[in-house]
Amino acid sequence: MPDFDKLDKAIHEKGRLSIMTLLATRMAWSFQDLKAELSMSDGNLITHLRTLHKLGLVAVTKEIRDRPQTSYALTEKGRSAFQEYLRVLEQIVKAGRK
Amino acid sequence: MPDFDKLDKAIHEKGRLSIMTLLATRMAWSFQDLKAELSMSDGNLITHLRTLHKLGLVAVTKEIRDRPQTSYALTEKGRSAFQEYLRVLEQIVKAGRK
DNA sequence: AAGATAACTTTGTAATACAAAGCTTGGAAG
DNA sequence: CTTCCAAGCTTTGTATTACAAAGTTATCTT
Numbered sequence: 001m002p003d004f005d006k007l008d009k010a011i012h013e014k015g016r017l018s019i020m021t022l023l024a025t026r027m028a029w030s031f032q033d034l035k036a037e038l039s040m041s042d043g044n045l046i047t048h049l050r051t052l053h054k055l056g057l058v059a060v061t062k063e064i065r066d067r068p069q070t071s072y073a074l075t076e077k078g079r080s081a082f083q084e085y086l087r088v089l090e091q092i093v094k095a096g097r098k
Numbered sequence: 099m100p101d102f103d104k105l106d107k108a109i110h111e112k113g114r115l116s117i118m119t120l121l122a123t124r125m126a127w128s129f130q131d132l133k134a135e136l137s138m139s140d141g142n143l144i145t146h147l148r149t150l151h152k153l154g155l156v157a158v159t160k161e162i163r164d165r166p167q168t169s170y171a172l173t174e175k176g177r178s179a180f181q182e183y184l185r186v187l188e189q190i191v192k193a194g195r196k
Numbered sequence: 197a198a199g200a201t202a203a204c205t206t207t208g209t210a211a212t213a214c215a216a217a218g219c220t221t222g223g224a225a226g
Numbered sequence: 227c228t229t230c231c232a233a234g235c236t237t238t239g240t241a242t243t244a245c246a247a248a249g250t251t252a253t254c255t256t
Binding site: 197198200202203205206207208210212214216217224226 | 227228229230231232233234235236237238239240241242243244245246247248249250251252253254255256
Binding site: 001002004007009012014017018020021022024025037038082083086089090092093095096097098 | 099100102105107110112115116118119120122123135136180181184187188190191193194195196
């Protein structure tokens, strides 16, 4: 049976799960790209990003490049936490497909 | 990219996801078995079950069998909603493993 | 009748998602 | 320089909801 206790609550929430998935597919995403891809409000997006950042799962890079532009990327900790999370998802899929 | 919009919110919540997964593996579960397996409080468990029932995803059968015993099972709708949900999980796993 | 257990219901608290609107900073255009 | 705009962030408010704990009802056992 899947190990539901290991379903990291911070990652599991829909908005943050979306963010984490995107961050896992590319090295770095700008705030604008995330916002466009996920169609979230500024406030909601940044709150989720901050939550993930506070937990050490996401790194924030601010650079000024034409316009000010902030980029977000997974930390090592974030990457492994996400892989761990995915492991539980796999268990669920496996159990649910039976 | 995964279709996050299709992540049914009712199913996605951790407690209900656990329930749905268990219900998908066996035809029917008694209230007591669910409670033992998930170590949830009575109130919390029944609230989740009622939420799922109201949405038509879970069927409730009350029988009196030695002690009163209520059983819960997926409806057809519940089964297909869950499969749809699992399809999104698979997309997430696939995207996240890259 | 008394007790025990299943299955609820009720109540209260704390967390949190989300939108909307405002603020701030930096660059570009006049 | 100042006006404008967009990026990023903060604040505020609302509404939802998870969850625990305690109380209630109904049914079976002794």
